[in-house]
Structures are given as structure tokens and as C-alpha cells.
Amino acid sequence: MSGFLEIRGLSARLAGTGQRLLRSVDISLPAGSVRGLVGESGAGKSMIGKAVLGVLPKAVEIVEGEILLDEQDLLKVPPAERRRLIGAKAALIPQDPLTALNPSRRIGPQITDRLVDILGWEKARAASRALEVLVEVSIPEPERVMRLYPHELSGGMRQRILIASAFAAEPKLIVADEPTTALDVTVQKQILKLISQLQARHGTALLFVTHDLGVVSKVCDTLSVLYAGKVVEDTTVQRFFAAPQHPYSQALLAATPRHTDPAASLQPVPQAVIDAAMAEVAADDAAWRPQGGAHG
Amino acid sequence: MADTIFQVSDLRVDVPDMTRKPLFGAAPRLEILKGVSFDIARGTVLGIVGGSGSGKTTLGRTLVRLVEPSAGRLLFDGQDITHLSDADMRALRPRIQMIFQDPMSSLNPRLTVGRTIAAPLGAGAGDPRVKAALEQVGLPAAFARRYPHELSGGQRQRVGIARAIAMRPDFILADEIVSGLDVSSQAQVLMLLEQLVVELGLTLVFISHDLSVIRRLCSRVIVLRSGEIVEDAATADLFERPQHAYTRELLDAIPIPDPSVRW
């Protein structure tokens, strides 16, 4: 089955150094399904999201591979066309809620601008849609909040603003980069249920970056485990929790804390597992011959 | 009490509510902290939990006097710092460190990681304490030459932690510092903090949404709701015998990592 989002053999490296950041990544995401993306800090989870949204930092170049969005290879269309395609079909819930918002502008226009600029909506329609999505993410007093500046909101409120903003245009794909890390568990639960509902209702494909396996077990259908830019396991959530295959996945699951069981508390992934995964990556790099014809 | 590092009594914070400001005259006040009282024993870890917008960050920022209380009293090591001037606070700064919720906005984008950590020490980026701090938070020494935008979210968070611990402070306020880290990195950071508490007598206030982490790290927990303390208990009691309905609600909302357990 071909997904709404198909990433095939995507490799990226740091310009100038040749250091590989993504290593032949394959990810398939059918419309209406949710894929979790987990892995160590620095493994390249956000890079994958940024590559899909066309917002990679300048220092990172794509060496080879395809990113098919609704069957169109984003890497083969001209930049202006690519921006339009992405703007109409996909949205990002970014990882850093404070820096993602412009500190000197009120919340309201930050939500409505995208609707007006990219989708060409009337201002009034955009404003009423903004109110609607703020209510959906349980922002109290939404009219008032629209008139506030980002620094007047708590971390969790800023994160909900970004979630609301991503859903406002009803995109077909949402890349959510740790969308609930700044939320308390009750709000997290409510927001995740809401994201699942919206996602199911609109048939949105969701790529869900998180380090919380508890969250993965509740909202995802499939899962990619990333280590040093390489997908070391691509599996269903059921299979992952029943029997993770890769040693790094096994260690990750074992290291996950359970508040109900303080004895089995947080522990680091064993050094032997890390060494083995690094060796695997090194062997991979040694065998790798870039195909050429790439672009960023 | 000699072993009390912070004494907080009836602490209140309010801010002008600009959205309700009349055209002429002062804006009405919005109460964020409505009179909170507690002590922190030296060398312990106090957890602060509570809903989004309940006032955790504001309470933390008030403890380290980035925010001035509007009423109440705040003693640090016996000294009244409730209304201490910025100049007088500066003398205490090396002893009181904080690590923020939003790593990107608390790092200067024009400073390399090395200079970020070295600056508060009054040292250069080559100072051995920089390398040691990076190592303690699990970052390669070569990261000293990078800029914040060249780091992943979790790596930035660890730079903030490295900057704080390099100062060898008496007190650290950590606001939601591990929520952006994978579990293995979380474990490393928590082990490091535990070690600093045990070996150097560090006192830590740890704000977190993650109750598994709170359970592991803290000896006592305060539950905040709408700017008020609704529960203040030893950690084991809080988890095994939560008194307040809100605390129970928080515990029930934790996603158990198992797809067969309903949520």
C-alpha cells in the first residue's frame, strides 16, 4: 500500500563535513494512520519532520532519496511549488513552543495569518476558525488569549496554541514534534484524545515524534525506532510492546519508567547496546554509495 | 531551622491584566500565586507538580527572584530576599541557579556552547570546568564549539543543565528539564542530579509533569492548582495515598506504556 507520506531511502548530511545525519530512512504513512517516531535525543527525529515540511536548516543537505506527499516527490518540484504544496497539505507542530511563536505579535494574528496568506481565506472567516480551534484545545477565555502576547502564556498554553494552529487549516498530514511534552498529564490526555479524534474525523496522517512510549502505546498504529539517523526497527505498536526486535528497542522499552512500579525506574540504555548499534551504523556507512542526482 | 534553605510564607504574585485595562487608569491585577507557604530542607529534592497554568513556573521564578512577590515573605538561607534589589541579588546569583523550561529561548543564539557555560564562571570557553560539565551531561567535548541552533532539542536542554551545574550552586531550580529527553538521557541526567544532591549537598526544586520522574527523584511533592497548594506530602504518601481529588486525577491520566491497558 502506498502511503499519503512515503519517505524512501532518505539520506542527509551536514554540508561541508560529509557527516551523515539521516541514513537511508524509509517511512510509510497511509492516510488516516498514526506513526510514532522514537529514538535517542539527537537521533534525527526533528530532521525527518523538517525535511518533510521543507524547513531543513541550510547546513543540512539531502543527498538522496524521495519524499512523496500525496504521490508527488517534494524533492523534484521547484521550491515555490513545493512550498505551496506543503502549505496546502501539511502542517508542523514544532518542538520548541516559545521560539516557534513570534514574541512581539499577539496570538490571534499568528494563527490567522497562515489561513489568510496560504489558503486565501477572508480575515473574518480565519478569525472565527481560530476561535473555534482554541476552544477545541481547551484554551480558557479564547477571545482574551487571542489578544495576549506569547510571554503572557504558560508553557503548556503556548503548546496548545501551536496544536490549534496546526489543525486550523485541516491539513492532510501533520508532523507533531513532541506536541505534549510541556503539558501536564491531564491536559496531555485530553489533547491526545482530541488529536486522535480530529485525526480520525479528517483522515489526517500523523507522524508523531515523541520519547514517551506510554503515549506511543495510546495513540500510534505503527512505530519507527531511530538510532543515529537510521531506522533500526519499523513495526506495529502491538508487536513492539509484545516483542521488540532490535536490541536498542528492547533496551528503550526496558528503560521506560512506570510510576506504578518505582523499583523498575528509569535507567540508561546499557553501553554494550549502544556500542553494538554504533557498529551497525558504521558498517552501514562503509557499504553506502550515494546515488547522486540529489538536491536539498 | 538551620537546615532550611528556603522559607516561603504566604507568597503572592499578581500581574497587571492588560486585556482588561481601561483606556485611562491602571489595569486590574491578575492573581497568579494566591498565598503559598512551605519550607525547603537543605540537601533535599522538592517536586512541584500541577496543571498547565497552575503557577509552577511563576513560583519557581519567584523563588530565584526573577519575579518580585507582591506580598508574603521569602527567606534564602535565613536572609530576607523578598524585595532584595537586583544589585543585591547579584551577589547571591552564583549560589542560586536555574534551568528553564524553554531551552532555546534561555540560550544566547550568538554564543557557542562553550562560552555559554563559561560566561557565568567568568572563564573562557577553554576552561576545564566547561569540558567537565559537558561530559557530566553526556555531550561530547566538541560540542563546545557549536551554536544553539546546531543542536537538537534535547541537546540544548543538556547545555542549560551543564551551565547550571558548572557553577556548583547551593540551589538549582529545574523547570521541566527532562521532558524533552529520551528515557535513557533522562536517566543519565537524573543520576547526575541525584549524585550532586548526595555528594555536594545540593538542594533542588524540580518542576515536572512527569510523575514517574517525580517519584524517582523527589523526597517531597507540592501539588499546585490555580496558584494554591492543594497537597504537600512525602513522595511515597502522595503516590500511595493521594488526598486531593486533583492529585488522583493526575495519577490516573498517566499513560501506562502498554497498548492493552485502557486510558
Ligand SMILES: Nc1ncnc2c1ncn2[C@@H]1O[C@H](COP(=O)(O)OP(=O)(O)OP(=O)(O)O)[C@@H](O)[C@H]1O
Ligand atoms: N544546524 C545544524 N548543524 C549541525 N548539526 C545539527 C544542526 N541541527 C541539528 N544538528 C544535529 O543533527 C542531529 C539530529 O538532530 P535532531 O534535531 O533531528 O534530533 P532529534 O532526534 O529531534 O533529537 P531531540 O529528541 O533531542 O529533539 C543532532 O545530533 C544535532 O546535533
Ligand SMILES: Nc1ncnc2c1ncn2[C@@H]1O[C@H](COP(=O)(O)OP(=O)(O)OP(=O)(O)O)[C@@H](O)[C@H]1O
Ligand atoms: N507576565 C504575565 N502576564 C500575564 N499573565 C501571566 C504572566 N505570566 C504568567 N501568566 C499567567 O499565569 C498563569 C501561571 O503561569 P505559569 O507559567 O506559572 O504556569 P505553569 O504552572 O508553569 O504552567 P505550564 O505547566 O503550562 O508551564 C497562567 O495562567 C499564565 O497565563
Ligand SMILES: [Mg+2]
Ligand atoms: Mg527533536
Ligand SMILES: [Mg+2]
Ligand atoms: Mg511552566
